[in-house]
Amino acid sequence: MLYRSLGRTGLQVSEIGYGCASWWGKPTFSEATAVGLVHAAIDLGVTFLDTGASYSAGEAEPRLGRALKGRDVSRLVVATKAGTFHAGGGRIGRNFSPAAVAASAERSLRNLGLDVLPLLQLHGPAVSELTDELLAALGDLKARGLVRALGVNSFDPAVIEHVVDLPQFDAVMVDYNVLRPEREPLIARAAAAGKGVLAGMALAMGHTGLKVAKIRGPQDLWYAARGLVRHREEVRRGARFGFLHRQPDMTGSQAALAYVLASPHVSCAVIGTTRPAHLYENAAASGMALPPALMARIRKAQAG
Numbered sequence: 001m002l003y004r005s006l007g008r009t010g011l012q013v014s015e016i017g018y019g020c021a022s023w024w025g026k027p028t029f030s031e032a033t034a035v036g037l038v039h040a041a042i043d044l045g046v047t048f049l050d051t052g053a054s055y056s057a058g059e060a061e062p063r064l065g066r067a068l069k070g071r072d073v074s075r076l077v078v079a080t081k082a083g084t085f086h087a088g089g090g091r092i093g094r095n096f097s098p099a100a101v102a103a104s105a106e107r108s109l110r111n112l113g114l115d116v117l118p119l120l121q122l123h124g125p126a127v128s129e130l131t132d133e134l135l136a137a138l139g140d141l142k143a144r145g146l147v148r149a150l151g152v153n154s155f156d157p158a159v160i161e162h163v164v165d166l167p168q169f170d171a172v173m174v175d176y177n178v179l180r181p182e183r184e185p186l187i188a189r190a191a192a193a194g195k196g197v198l199a200g201m202a203l204a205m206g207h208t209g210l211k212v213a214k215i216r217g218p219q220d221l222w223y224a225a226r227g228l229v230r231h232r233e234e235v236r237r238g239a240r241f242g243f244l245h246r247q248p249d250m251t252g253s254q255a256a257l258a259y260v261l262a263s264p265h266v267s268c269a270v271i272g273t274t275r276p277a278h279l280y281e282n283a284a285a286s287g288m289a290l291p292p293a294l295m296a297r298i299r300k301a302q303a304g
């Protein structure tokens, strides 16, 4: 596993991060398998673990806390998110008030069993929600030693553009993957401003090879439904990238990750998986170079 600096935070993160979200956090997914995946990721050298207060209907964060119990967390960069919460009935609520964000961070510390949150990210705030009062409350969390670094996770370029100019934030998490080359100027600007850049959705939720058509378990049905209901654009664009899965020396997922990591501006590609074989495959993508001919083919597919 190779490691990269997370902007100017002084933190080093593994190029491949593990996303503790979605199906992984659901009680219907075996706790033993979920915990085993986190342990395997750590054993493979993964040091960046990403979760959120509202992930998996609020179940992901405490599950990650149980997985980390008794482990050496000193090298880990555990990232969580605040500003959204599980509102019941499958709904996600939003509250970016300073008091709610501070309370969420303190709850996350308890859920994760940590003394300090290495990275706290605001989860999809609007520009108008990034008030001076909220920025002051975030600064206070840092001053109290509860949070080491601050970030914003947003898939709205206007929000990231705004955050890049705010000195309070150390990192941004954006949707960067083969389907989103339009993010490249933005992540270059963020990196130039000293922000750590995290590629969330680094595998485009698995939609780079018509994953929606491959159903082997209940999680595949769930991911396919999510794609068809909420991420049709990814499913549509992803259909053009079937060639990634027909490369001689790497799998399709490794090719997609090598593309993300070919950007010197990206600190870490974060991927969620429920399958140990996929975890090993993803971890092995660290250090894989994307052949120039394959990059050219990706550029052609991106152009349409």
Ligand SMILES: NC(=O)c1ccc[n+]([C@@H]2O[C@H](COP(=O)([O-])OP(=O)(O)OC[C@H]3O[C@@H](n4cnc5c(N)ncnc54)[C@H](OP(=O)(O)O)[C@@H]3O)[C@@H](O)[C@H]2O)c1
Residues within 6 Å of the ligand: 018, 019, 020, 021, 022, 023, 050, 051, 153, 173, 199, 200, 201, 202, 203, 204, 205, 206, 207, 219, 223, 253, 270, 271, 272, 273, 274, 275, 277, 278, 279, 281, 282
């Ligand atoms: N998606 C979002 O809206 C979002 C938003 C903010 C932050 N994030 C962060 O970014 C992380 C990653 O996001 P994501 O959307 O890629 O993850 P995700 O929502 O967890 O989905 C990953 C998909 O890719 C598949 N996959 C993973 N490795 C694979 C492999 N080697 N071969 C084939 N399929 C593979 C997974 O299926 P298997 O389980 O079968 O491997 C799953 O269907 C999240 O876990 C979260 O921490 C995501």
